Structure formats: structure tokens, C-alpha cells
Amino acid sequence: MMINPDDLLFRIETRPRAQEYERRYLGASEIGEECNRKLWLKFHGYAQPEQFSDRMLRLFKRGIDEELRFESYLDSIGIEIVDTCRSQAGFKDGFFAGHGDGVYLIDGDRVCGEMKTHSVKSFATLKRGELKFSHPKHYAQCIVYTGKFNCKYALYMAVCKDTDELFFDCIPFNQEEFDAYLAKAEYITMADKPPERIATKPTAFACKFCHVKDICWGFEMPRVDCRNCTSATKHQEFASFGCDKIQKSNDLVKRSSNNQLDERGYCESHSFNPYAMHELQGWEPLEFHPQHRAVEYKKPDGETIINGEAPFGVPSKDLRA
Ligand code: SF4
Numbered sequence: 537m538m539i540n541p542d543d544l545l546f547r548i549e550t551r552p553r554a555q556e557y558e559r560r561y562l563g564a565s566e567i568g569e570e571c572n573r574k575l576w577l578k579f580h581g582y583a584q585p586e587q588f589s590d591r592m593l594r595l596f597k598r599g600i601d602e603e604l605r606f607e608s609y610l611d612s613i614g615i616e617i618v619d620t621c622r623s624q625a626g627f628k629d630g631f632f633a634g635h636g637d638g639v640y641l642i643d644g645d646r647v648c649g650e651m652k653t654h655s656v657k658s659f660a661t662l663k664r665g666e667l668k669f670s671h672p673k674h675y676a677q678c679i680v681y682t683g684k685f686n687c688k689y690a691l692y693m694a695v696c697k698d699t700d701e702l703f704f705d706c707i708p709f710n711q712e713e714f715d716a717y718l719a720k721a722e723y724i725t726m727a728d729k730p731p732e733r734i735a736t737k738p739t740a741f742a743c744k745f746c747h748v749k750d751i752c753w754g755f756e757m758p759r760v761d762c763r764n765c766t767s768a769t770k771h772q773e774f775a776s777f778g779c780d781k782i783q784k785s786n787d788l789v790k791r792s793s794n795n796q797l798d799e800r801g802y803c804e805s806h807s808f809n810p811y812a813m814h815e816l817q818g819w820e821p822l823e824f825h826p827q828h829r830a831v832e833y834k835k836p837d838g839e840t841i842i843n844g845e846a847p848f849g850v851p852s853k854d855l856r857a
């Protein structure tokens with residue numbers, strides 16, 4: 537008897553996978569994102585990381601596999617490869633970090649590479665217009681890596697997954713835009729208050745596919761995480777979060793790792809950043825109780841509540857909208 541192919545496919549697509557590592561930094565691949573609020577909510581752990589289907593993970597893997605092909609094309613025409621796509625030239629600028637797809641020497645110029653796969657539709661828009669407008673996130677990566685890797689320009693390489701057609705473009709460096717991306721990264725990672733929404737209603741097209749939408753518009757309580765706790769401290773120089781309540785020591789060397797955070801992602805003493813609760817849930821902060829690190833609020837229905845460790849307050853995980 538032959539094996540059932542549907543059963544085989546189901547078993548492959550639902551097989552247990554290694555737990556994805558959750559980024560504790562803001563990536564260069566995200567910095568061109570239009571919505572600052574989405575970046576802020578993600579970076580500060582307000583929403584669960586986006587979950588991808590097996591098909592989407594295969595698509596991402598396809599993009600990674602394609603990098604070797606691009607590199608072989610460059611190599612075959614004698615371009616000197618300084619950093620390969622697998623050596624992943626990277627930069628780390630506090631909480632802002634990224635890994636490029638390669639660095640080359642072309643006619644004496646240092647050039648960084650950015651490699652992408654596209655659907656037919658996306659490939660067509662790429663060929664029609666400037667990268668900056670057709671694919672702003674890709675453009676931002678090109679500018680950031682060019683500046684960070686001390687290159688003259690970026691070589692953008694694209695392949696259409698359906699036809700295998702190639703498209704190459706040179707993206708010149710722009711110092712003003714580079715500075716603006718760094719300033720944006722600093723703002724997203726260091727601001728205590730959530731940035732404004734980019735839309736006036738949750739049904740707006742701009743919000744349609746946003747995975748933090750329910751948190752952003754207050755339909756769901758935020759995820760409890762050390763990064764959004766009143767006791768969390770940020771140490772940009774070490775790209776690390778610390779805790780002022782549990783970890784009283786000011787030993788910054790020890791704080792240079794994410795191990796400073798509670799292993800579960802939070803502890804019973806968690807209380808939410810009051811700026812965020814005001815913005816996301818409309819809860820008005822009334823008083824901070826420093827000895828308990830707890831925050832007292834007035835909810836939109838008039839009820840008052842203390843968020844903090846029990847029995848003094850209501851633990852964050854038990855809060856209801
Ligand atoms: S739902 Fe809209 S406004 Fe809110 S974070 Fe997402 S894109 Fe931004």
C-alpha cells in the first residue's frame with residue numbers, strides 16, 4: 537500500500553520545530569517600517585512574536601538559499617568578495633543591529649550587497665519604480681549597511697521566484713537618510729512612551745496585516761514581559777535590559793546579558809509601564825507606589841485598580857481590560 541501523500545505533507549508541516557529565538561534588538565531589516573508604534577511595541581515585548589506557518593518559513597529559507605546563487609554569479613565574473621553572505625558582516629549599535637548579505641570590491645570601490653527574492657507582482661513594482669518607494673524597508677537596509685560597512689554604495693540584487701529573472705540596482709549612499717535611520721532607531725529603542733498610530737481607525741488598510749493590531753488598539757491586554765515593566769532599565773551600551781527591583785546591584789558588567797531578565801520573561805512583581813497602559817488601554821495613572829513598584833489607575837469605566845505584586849495589587853498576568 538502506498539503512503540497517503542496528504543498525510544505525509546501534514547506530518548511535515550506540523551512537525552515540531554526548534555523554538556525561534558526572539559530578537560532583543562531592533563533589526564536593520566525593520567528600520568524602514570512605516571509605523572514607529574509597531575516597532576516600539578515589538579521591541580518592548582508588548583506582543584507575542586509573530587508566528588509563521590511552515591510554508592512561510594520555507595519561503596524565508598528560500599531567500600537565504602538564493603544568496604549563495606547571487607554570490608556565485610558575482611564570483612563567476614571576477615568580483616572580489618570581501619565578506620561572503622555566510623560570514624554575515626554585521627554591526628551592533630546599542631540596541632540597533634543588523635547583518636548584511638556581503639561586501640565586495642567593485643572597480644576599486646567597497647560595495648555592500650543586499651539580496652532579495654520577489655513574487656511576480658513585487659518584482660514588477662521593483663522594475664517599475666525606485667526602490668525607495670517600491671520597497672522602503674529594503675531601501676533602508678541598503679542605506680544603513682552602506683554607512684555601517686563604510687561602503688560607497690549598495691548593490692541590490694533581486695530574483696523573481698516564478699521566472700528566475702534577475703534585477704540588479706545600485707543604491708547610492710545618502711548621509712542625511714542614514715542619520716535619520718539611526719535617530720529613528722535611538723527613538724524606538726529608548727522612548728518610554730508609545731509613538732502615535734499611523735491610522736485613525738483599526739480598520740484602516742495600513743493596519744490590516746499588522747500582527748500587533750489588537751494590542752495597539754486596546755482590544756487585548758499587552759503581553760507581560762520584563763521589557764515593559766516599570767522596574768526595567770535599559771543599558772544601551774551593552775544592548776541589555778536590567779531590573780531595578782530584583783537586581784539592585786549597579787554592576788553593569790553583569791548586566792551585559794539578557795540573563796538579567798527573569799527567565800520566564802517576567803516575575804510576579806511585574807507592573808506595566810503606565811505610559812503604555814494609558815495609551816493602549818485608556819487607563820489613567822493616578823499614583824505610583826514606589827515601595828511595591830505598583831501603579832494605581834482609573835479605568836475608563838471609573839473603576840480604580842492597583843497593578844503590581846499581590847496582595848498589594850493585581851499581578852499583570854491577571855489584569856483584564
Ligand atoms: S495597528 Fe496600525 S497603528 Fe497600530 S502598530 Fe499596527 S500599523 Fe501601527
Ligand code: SF4
Nearest residue numbers: 762765779802803806
Ligand atoms: S518583571 Fe520582575 S524581573 Fe522583570 S523587570 Fe519587572 S520586576 Fe524585574
